[in-house]
Amino acid sequence: MTTNPLIAIIGGGPGGLMLARLLNVRGVAATVFERDAHADERPQGGSLDLHAETGQRAMRAAGLEHEFSAEARPEDQGDRLYDADGTLLFDRDGTGDDRPEIDRTALRRILLESLPVGTVRWASGVEAIRSGADGRYEVDTGGFVESFDIVVGADGAWSRVRSLLSSARPEYEGVTLVELGFDTQRHPGVDALVGSGKMFAIGDDRVLIGQRNGHGHIRGYVGARMSETAALALAGLPAEHVRAEMLRVFAGWAPSLLDLIETGDVLAVRPLHALPIGHRWATRQGLTLLGDAAHLMSPFGGEGVNLALADAMDLADALVSGEGWPAVARYEAAMTERAIPAAEGAAEGLHATVSTGGVATVLDHYRSRVQPVA
Ligand SMILES: Cc1cc2nc3c(=O)[nH]c(=O)nc-3n(C[C@H](O)[C@H](O)[C@H](O)COP(=O)(O)OP(=O)(O)OC[C@H]3O[C@@H](n4cnc5c(N)ncnc54)[C@H](O)[C@@H]3O)c2cc1C
Numbered sequence: 001m002t003t004n005p006l007i008a009i010i011g012g013g014p015g016g017l018m019l020a021r022l023l024n025v026r027g028v029a030a031t032v033f034e035r036d037a038h039a040d041e042r043p044q045g046g047s048l049d050l051h052a053e054t055g056q057r058a059m060r061a062a063g064l065e066h067e068f069s070a071e072a073r074p075e076d077q078g079d080r081l082y083d084a085d086g087t088l089l090f091d092r093d094g095t096g097d098d099r100p101e102i103d104r105t106a107l108r109r110i111l112l113e114s115l116p117v118g119t120v121r122w123a124s125g126v127e128a129i130r131s132g133a134d135g136r137y138e139v140d141t142g143g144f145v146e147s148f149d150i151v152v153g154a155d156g157a158w159s160r161v162r163s164l165l166s167s168a169r170p171e172y173e174g175v176t177l178v179e180l181g182f183d184t185q186r187h188p189g190v191d192a193l194v195g196s197g198k199m200f201a202i203g204d205d206r207v208l209i210g211q212r213n214g215h216g217h218i219r220g221y222v223g224a225r226m227s228e229t230a231a232l233a234l235a236g237l238p239a240e241h242v243r244a245e246m247l248r249v250f251a252g253w254a255p256s257l258l259d260l261i262e263t264g265d266v267l268a269v270r271p272l273h274a275l276p277i278g279h280r281w282a283t284r285q286g287l288t289l290l291g292d293a294a295h296l297m298s299p300f301g302g303e304g305v306n307l308a309l310a311d312a313m314d315l316a317d318a319l320v321s322g323e324g325w326p327a328v329a330r331y332e333a334a335m336t337e338r339a340i341p342a343a344e345g346a347a348e349g350l351h352a353t354v355s356t357g358g359v360a361t362v363l364d365h366y367r368s369r370v371q372p373v374a
Pocket residue numbers: 010011012013014015016033034035036045046047048049124125126127154155156157158159160177270290291292293299302303304305306307308
């Protein structure tokens with residue numbers, strides 16, 4: 001590694017922006033290539049809870065703990081569980097938990113505002129990365145080509161950078177979520193159902209999730225088992241057809257729960273994919289990965305963004321260590337090991353929740369968290 005390597009970070013999600021920030025506070029510049037045309041091009045998705053040892057620690061390392069506290073919602077850590085008849089089986093307000101929620105848009109804004117102007121190249125979708133004759137990597141954004149010593153793939157589930165390091169592809173997990181949006185003023189029934197945080201309603205092979213976001217918004221997720229072909233067909237339908245199909249799948253559920261499907265704005269259809277657990281690659285000078293690009297997993301463990309932020313912290317340490325690429329190779333090995341239990345937990349959580357008898361399993365899980373077995 002040269003003294004002042006030119007660093008490209010592909011992807012301006014939480015992981016890529018955190019890496020740029022952590023390098024910047026240590027006086028190392030990096031360029032972030034982001035496909036979105038600007039910060040508000042698309043809704044960034046629902047609320048995220050940042051965990052003490054990963055997400056929150058990264059915010060502190062980045063010197064952004066005050067900005068985080070100003071936006072975080074510690075009051076929104078509650079859990080509710082309903083069965084398909086609408087019976088409330090579990091209700092806890094989350095007092096004493098240390099996993100404050102923050103809206104994804106707010107997190108992205110905090111990170112963006114912490115970076116020097118021009119760090120992020122918007123509307124710069126990377127189409128190819130090639131080895132150049134000078135030992136550098138050429139980053140091609142569709143006609144415009146620039147060379148870098150180090151390229152970090154922070155480009156999420158369908159990472160282009162990953163394909164230079166490994167042949168692994170995310171696999172469909174058999175469950176698809178339809179994402180819904182609500183405004184609490186217009187949807188008082190949904191507001192009351194969700195409580196102070198997250199609610200799950202679980203029936204055989206189906207789940208309804210409501211998640212409180214900031215500024216009077218609620219996100220909903222309607223999840224069901226279906227084939228990949230059915231998921232792709234659903235994703236191609238107009239919003240009202242998606243709603244009708246989900247109402248068919250959830251026929252017989254309590255009207256209070258069906259209200260979510262009937263009234264929410266259909267925002268997206270998200271088939272859930274995951275990389276093989278323990279995904280690793282032979283280290284290659286100048287190229288590495290972080291976050292979902294390295295260890296995509298289902299959101300049922302609630303760890304994805306936390307791992308992406310922790311990866312950024314550890315990779316920044318490796319890049320500024322002065323030890324060269326062996327430090328990055330150590331980062332890759334440790335990052336892979338750290339992601340394994342999280343990915344196992346995410347797969348287990350998904351398949352236990354969206355299953356026959358899932359409601360009993362999740363109820364046991366919640367009860368064991370508040371009444372630890374002696
Ligand atoms: C429905 C859902 C709910 C979730 N809930 C939670 C939760 O509660 N808690 C949690 O911890 N995690 C959650 N996750 C997971 C979390 O969103 C991810 O783990 C996290 O966003 C990963 O961050 P990242 O920076 O690695 O990748 P991403 O957030 O995917 O960011 C990648 C960025 O790269 C850009 N990009 C992609 N390709 C290119 C390209 N070729 N050129 C340039 N730019 C490119 C994208 O536009 C994007 O901005 C959830 C995920 C989903 C789908």
